[in-house]
Amino acid sequence: MQRIFFNEVVTRDGFQIEPEFVPTDTKVELVNALSLCGYAKIEVTSFTSAKSIPMLRDAEEVMGRIQRVPGVEYTVLVPNVRGAERAMESKADEFNLVMSTSETHNLANLRMPRENSFAALKDVVAMAAGAVPINVSLSACFGCPMEGVVPQEEVIAWADRFATLGVRGLTICDTTGMAYPSQVSRLCEALQTRFPGLQLTLHFHNTRGMGLANVLAAARQGVDRFDGSLGGLGGCPYAPGASGNICSEDAIHMLEAEGYQTGMELAALLPIARQLPEIVGHQVPGQVAKAGRILDLHPEPSFLLDVRSKFA
Amino acid sequence: MQRIFFNEVVTRDGFQIEPEFVPTDTKVELVNALSLCGYAKIEVTSFTSAKSIPMLRDAEEVMGRIQRVPGVEYTVLVPNVRGAERAMESKADEFNLVMSTSETHNLANLRMPRENSFAALKDVVAMAAGAVPINVSLSACFGCPMEGVVPQEEVIAWADRFATLGVRGLTICDTTGMAYPSQVSRLCEALQTRFPGLQLTLHFHNTRGMGLANVLAAARQGVDRFDGSLGGLGGCPYAPGASGNICSEDAIHMLEAEGYQTGMELAALLPIARQLPEIVGHQVPGQVAKAGRILDLHPEPSFLLDVRSKFA
Numbered sequence: 001m002q003r004i005f006f007n008e009v010v011t012r013d014g015f016q017i018e019p020e021f022v023p024t025d026t027k028v029e030l031v032n033a034l035s036l037c038g039y040a041k042i043e044v045t046s047f048t049s050a051k052s053i054p055m056l057r058d059a060e061e062v063m064g065r066i067q068r069v070p071g072v073e074y075t076v077l078v079p080n081v082r083g084a085e086r087a088m089e090s091k092a093d094e095f096n097l098v099m100s101t102s103e104t105h106n107l108a109n110l111r112m113p114r115e116n117s118f119a120a121l122k123d124v125v126a127m128a129a130g131a132v133p134i135n136v137s138l139s140a141c142f143g144c145p146m147e148g149v150v151p152q153e154e155v156i157a158w159a160d161r162f163a164t165l166g167v168r169g170l171t172i173c174d175t176t177g178m179a180y181p182s183q184v185s186r187l188c189e190a191l192q193t194r195f196p197g198l199q200l201t202l203h204f205h206n207t208r209g210m211g212l213a214n215v216l217a218a219a220r221q222g223v224d225r226f227d228g229s230l231g232g233l234g235g236c237p238y239a240p241g242a243s244g245n246i247c248s249e250d251a252i253h254m255l256e257a258e259g260y261q262t263g264m265e266l267a268a269l270l271p272i273a274r275q276l277p278e279i280v281g282h283q284v285p286g287q288v289a290k291a292g293r294i295l296d297l298h299p300e301p302s303f304l305l306d307v308r309s310k311f312a
Numbered sequence: 313m314q315r316i317f318f319n320e321v322v323t324r325d326g327f328q329i330e331p332e333f334v335p336t337d338t339k340v341e342l343v344n345a346l347s348l349c350g351y352a353k354i355e356v357t358s359f360t361s362a363k364s365i366p367m368l369r370d371a372e373e374v375m376g377r378i379q380r381v382p383g384v385e386y387t388v389l390v391p392n393v394r395g396a397e398r399a400m401e402s403k404a405d406e407f408n409l410v411m412s413t414s415e416t417h418n419l420a421n422l423r424m425p426r427e428n429s430f431a432a433l434k435d436v437v438a439m440a441a442g443a444v445p446i447n448v449s450l451s452a453c454f455g456c457p458m459e460g461v462v463p464q465e466e467v468i469a470w471a472d473r474f475a476t477l478g479v480r481g482l483t484i485c486d487t488t489g490m491a492y493p494s495q496v497s498r499l500c501e502a503l504q505t506r507f508p509g510l511q512l513t514l515h516f517h518n519t520r521g522m523g524l525a526n527v528l529a530a531a532r533q534g535v536d537r538f539d540g541s542l543g544g545l546g547g548c549p550y551a552p553g554a555s556g557n558i559c560s561e562d563a564i565h566m567l568e569a570e571g572y573q574t575g576m577e578l579a580a581l582l583p584i585a586r587q588l589p590e591i592v593g594h595q596v597p598g599q600v601a602k603a604g605r606i607l608d609l610h611p612e613p614s615f616l617l618d619v620r621s622k623f624a
Contacts, residue, residue: 104612107619116623145610177599178606180569181528208606209562209599210569213525216493238610239603241595250521257492257522283553287489287521291551294490294520298457298550300416307419311428 001261005040005225007201008248012043012077014233015055018280024058026279028065033272035069038264043075043096047083063090075135084124088132095128097121098137101155102144109139118161125165135169136162137203143178145238152187156194169199171227174214176236177207181217188221201225204246207236211246212254219260226251231276231284247286249273253293266293313573317352317537319513320560324355324389326545327367330592336370338591340377345584347381350576355387355408359395375402387447396436400444407440409433410449413467414456421451430473437477448474449483449515455490457550464499468506481511483539486526488548489519493529500533513537516558519548523558524566531572538563543588543596559598561585565605578605
């Protein structure tokens with residue numbers, strides 16, 4: 001039975017796009033509850049400037065107040081050396097750095113050319129050297145909403161540059177939901193062959209409905225780490241109304257049905273997912289929290305007694 | 313390149329659960345528009361009693377007014393001999409009969425034991441003999457929301473009984489979204505081996521988010537016919553708020569990306585899907601109609617000029 005490790009990103013990637021500030025208390029309670037569900041990692045927050053992402057302006061306080069559960073890694077997004085200093089002080093277990101494999105997407109999302117991003121992130125890696133493990137999330141690996149196709153060689157070239165710097169892991173992100181399953185299989189195989197020593201995580205969005213099909217394609221290729229967002233929270237600035245990140249509980253539910261061992265307690269996770277609409281003030285895309293697990297059976301309707309006696 | 317044949321069920325299975333009557337004109341216009349998109353079949357309506365499904369009380373009128381396009385089969389749901397007579401008069405190209413492989417689900421959904429359903433449908437097959445091809449949709453083939461697991465042998469046993477009656481096709485329905493991909497692969501393989509001469513269609517729901525992963529599992533097993541509902545319209549009485557049928561355009565979009573030849577014109581289909589929220593008065597689950605196809609690129613935001621010049 002293949003073991004799958006799950007990384008929950010709802011309080012960072014999920015909340016980041018929400019218009020209404022989620023109170024610090026709620027974030028802390030949510031991370032604490034999620035910590036008891038079997039996640040390998042939780043991406044708690046981001047040490048970006050409060051101005052650029054007001055939702056995560058309480059990064060220090062959240063990191064300071066959560067109750068850390070042994071065995072769970074608490075990772076944070078770090079955009080630059082200043083953010084790394086704050087993250088270091090907050091005793092994050094991992095720094096997650098981000099840049100895009102598409103020049104246009106990097107210019108749009110990070111407001112600088114890829115080379116400038118790489119230089120800034122290289123400084124963070126140097127600063128953290130030895131003290132904190134580094135993960136690099138590469139955006140738009142399966143396509144850029146403005147450029148279109150991102151060649152596989154481009155993804156591998158950027159992965160190579162970070163591998164050379166000695167990072168521990170790479171997250172391959174389908175930032176705007178452009179990946180399709182056979183493309184996922186091909187890229188995963190290429191990355192596994194080239195980087196056998198790196199922790200490889202796949203990050204999918206469900207923008208075009210293929211999120212779980214892509215998860216399965218990667219898992220069957222042997223990928224054992226996935227990002228997911230509780231309730232499927234998150235979104236895509238290029239597709240108003242469309243789904244964002246894949247839904248953690250839906251992905252976990254499918255992987256368990258397929259016989260993978262996720263280490264997750266769905267029975268504990270689903271009630272937490274069901275609190276999300278109240279927390280964010282709107283419905284969320286996740287399905288299993290609404291429908292229950294495959295094996296959560298429904299009672300027979302009472303009229304069946306009459307139907308049965310009619311035909312007895 | 314494997315050819316996939318698509319069957320659109322939105323005006324029957326999709327509308328059936330909607331609370332507000334969709335005007336006959338709208339139904340006719342919708343079927344006419346869908347007829348130009350490349351579908352192999354369209355399930356137009358149901359010849360059930362107007363009392364049991366008021367939404368489809370205009371079955372005769374809709375069938376009489378649609379403009380039939382050569383090459384498209386116009387199929388209708390037929391519950392019994394009385395319905396078959398009406399369907400025959402309406403010159404339906406195919407009768408689609410329904411019963412459940414789960415005793416409890418059949419009692420709940422059709423208000424009679426499976427043996428009684430079978431006897432009634434056998435009469436319909438006899439009546440249609442030679443004149444109209446028959447398809448049988450078997451419900452709850454991947455699980456019953458009340459009984460749980462439906463053994464594969466049970467599905468095959470019912471399929472056998474209908475095959476013996478000389479039906480042309482079988483639709484294997486995951487009525488409440490309980491199927492998972494490896495289960496789909498196993499059942500499809502068993503059915504293909506046993507019924508090589510039958511037209512085999514798979515009907516999935518996205519109730520637990522696995523709809524498209526299940527489509528892909530079946531297609532990779534060689535299944536070449538799928539039901540889908542425009543916009544993912546439809547629902548599940550056992551899971552309020554959860555998705556219903558798989559979304560036709562999302563499934564077609566994925567299959568095209570995977571290299572299957574669907575014969576569908578997505579460029580014509582997406583604008584029709586985008587009219588659905590107005591027709592039914594609420595948002596629908598489909599994603600591609602909101603996000604666009606993978607290759608529908610977005611323009612660069614205007615601020616990129618400034619970003620570029622800053623780093624020039």
